[in-house]
Amino acid sequence: MGYAVASGRGTLYSHVVAHHPRVPSFDYPLNIGLVELEEGVRLVTNITDCDAAQLKVGMPLEAWHLQTHEDVSLPVFRPARIPRNPETLAFDQVSVGDELPLCPVPLTPTLIVSTAIASRDYQDVHHDRDMAVKKGSEDIFMNILTSSGISARYISDWAGPDAVFKNLKIRLGAPNYPDDCMTMSGSVTAKQDSRGEAVVQVSFRGQNSRGPHVTGTAELALARR
Amino acid sequence: MTLNYAYKCAIAGIGATPFTKDSGRTPMDQAVEACLAACEDAGLAPEKVNGMVTYSAEQNPEIEVARNLGIQELTHFSMVHHGGGAACGVIAVACQALYAGAADYVLCYRAFNERSWHRFGTGVQDRPAGAEAAEVSFSWTSPFGLVTPASWVAMFATRYMHEYGATTEDFGRVSVADRAFAATNPRAHFYQRPITLEDHQNSRWIVAPLRLLDCCQETDGAQALLVTTAERAKDLQQRPAVIASAAQGAAEDQHMMRSYYRDSITGIPEMGLCARQLYQSSGLTADDIQTAIIYDHFTPLVLPQLEEFGFCGRGEAKDFIRAGHLERGGRLPVNTNGGQLGEAYIHGLNGIAEGVRQIRGTAVNQVENVENVLATAGTAVPTSGLILSQPR
Incomplete structure (x- = not known):
């Protein structure tokens, strides 16, 4: 057994959008994703900074840390920044x-x-x-x-x-x-x-x-x- | 490994309370009523019962129910784990006890006020975090708001849609079929209230891609089943529903409702494990099944169950459903009582009772020439299944 430091990059394997019931401390509609890290591990997390309609299986994601309490943060994901296209589109x-x-x-x-x-x-x-x-x-x-x-x-x-x-x-x-x-x-x-x-x-x-x-x-x- | 109790036991009696939303009674009162009704249906004095099996989330301990039934001694009593996933598991365990000679007559029961007391659909949102394994597992999901059974199932549904091209309308067709049967079942909560696919598509989101009409009800009520050996059943007053086989399954990398870490999450390998055991031990195949009770707490997981039992190929359940095969007159009428979407959500036991009625020929939505009925239990949890057959 060992561990690897994850890059924070992954793709969206599946997703849901929670509407009901509304649990205190969350904002609804709430995007919840199953993210496949590039190291091969999947984890349930929130997909932030995009609309429910923008969630697509396979979309590239990057991790960030949501500070929920003074001493607690959660790994959550948002759409990955796109690399600059070196070739110009025709x-x-x-x-x-x-x-x-x-x-x-x-x-x-x-x-x-x-x-x-x-x-x-x-x-x-x-x-x-x-x-x-x-x-x-x-x-x-x-x-x-x-x-x-x-x-x-x-x-x-x-x-x-x-x-x-x-x-x-x-x-x-x-x-x-x-x-x-x-x-x-x-x-x-x-x-x-x-x-x-x-x-x-x-x-x-x-x-x-x-x-x-x-x-x-x-x-x-x-x-x- | 081969199950050796195939065709050795039978369900000899069924009994239930009315299914309501606000019973105004204790679950114990309802458990006793259902158990007495099952004994009366079989024509057996309750004092003869010496085995009791229920399943987790049951709040009526078997010794309490036994005392209220006037049972003197119990030689087998057990609690099967994993809630609705144990619906057929209680029958499997009853068969094991009967075949081993540990009991003569076994009552399996479920009773609750799931709507008016503890609302089951609210999930684990108010469950405190703890260091024990059962609580720890939720710390991977609850902090992100994935706290309800609907949300746990929805994650499988999105991936299934992505891989196989199923749509929310295919989920809706399951609901429409169930509600059509419920509409003609006076015991069903949704008696005389069928829905259209349009109604389904217009129902509000619960956890997308699941809408309100993809989710089963919450019910107050009780259901009991009396199980005995096939030999003893012959001496009771009903035509026995012979248990061709009953099996349980938990598969590799199994989690409670959230087995998200397998190579593929679009199948239900624990149900496939049940299917293999049932078919192998009974000698039956999908072609031998005329009607089925497919556990329908949430519509999307009906699809892979049809695939695991070989009624259609992998990813082809949507086509099977679009062809109308689950409906009245179809290849495999499913949930002829209205299912848990339409009749009541008694964690699968009411469905097994419907399977018994189909064998007896007394169902309100009777399928013609029924030889064998399949029933399945709660999916995404460790699960179970059974096949009921005509007495030989």
Whole structure:
């Protein structure tokens, strides 16, 4: 007998969504998964940061630790971050209805503060909690440029480095406060091959625990094969 | 290993209370009524009973029931583990006691107020954590909200759907078939209340992919069965339902409702183990079974049971069901009493009583030319099964 330190990576082997009865300390509907670790062990756990409709057998997952009490944490899983696509998708490889893989963006205070500063946005609500609260916000929150940048990064991670953005439209909703997670999802909603350009339209959404933070569309020019 | 009590014993009497949602009586009162009714049905004085078998989760100890029945001495008494999984196990153990000469007449019973007192469907949500193995096992699942029987079964259902292309409508068809039989059974809670597949699909989620109409009822009531040797049964007043065989099974890497760690979780190997023993010891096959009681606490696990017993191939239960074979007039009418979805949830014993009525020819939804009836017990737990046959 021995033990191995698990990588924290796994795939969803099966899943349920609990609605009834409602047990204190859980939020419902509650995603519960049977996760197969890449080391071969299965465990029952919660699948966080995605909707029930986004649960799919086989989806890649990554572990994180939910602190439930001062001295207790539980290993739970969320959709695994997608690796950046090193090859650019060709227009013919993409079909309307294709789904982009889910991608979680953990919203740490560091991410919110550093991205605001990096985008030269020195508004206090993005780095100073006292001032943010004084101005009526619950906490510091992510700035618009970062939401836009994360959206573009999500789409280009899928499409590849040589995809050309023709436009990017976003609409903001629920704020991105710290200690939450925004999960990006998207799908191909149109294809057009005219005017000398082959363009695909992607509709996307970044959802945190309060609702959609960002929704939008992007148009990308892709090379024909 | 071969079971040596095949065809040696019989169910000679059945008795039950009304099945209700709020009995207003103690479970003991109901246990006694059901046991007396089973003896009266057989034409046996209760004092002749010298064996009693029940199964875990039963709150009426056999010595208490025996005293209330006026039984003087008991030479066999046992409690079979794993709740509904023991429904046919109590009969297997009764056969073992009878065939070994440890008893002459054995009462098997189940009585509870599962709806009005302790609601069984709430699961283990209020069970305190502990260091003993039975409690420790829940620490792998309860912290994540997987606390009810419905949730434990739902995990198998999703994987089964993924591998075999079954849909929630296939689960619904099991429920519709049960409720059609319940609709014509005056003893059933859902008497005269059939459902459509649309009703099923519109019923609310309990634990997706399980809807309300995939889940059995919670019932107040009691059921008792009187078991004796096939020889003694001939001298009693009912046509004996001969126990062709009865068997128990727990399979490799068995857990209580959560055997999630096997290579495959879409079959029920412990039920396959029962099937092999039953067929081998009785000499019967799936082709010899005219009607069956397939344990239906939750509809999804009816499908792999049909496969484990060879009524269809692996993953093909959905096609078997879509063809209407579980329904009235089908190849294998199932749960002709309405099942636990439609009649009552007495942890499988009421289904075995229905099997006895099918052998006697007295079922309200009687199947024609019944020679052998299969009954199964609770799935996902260590389980059991039996085959009842016409007397030879």
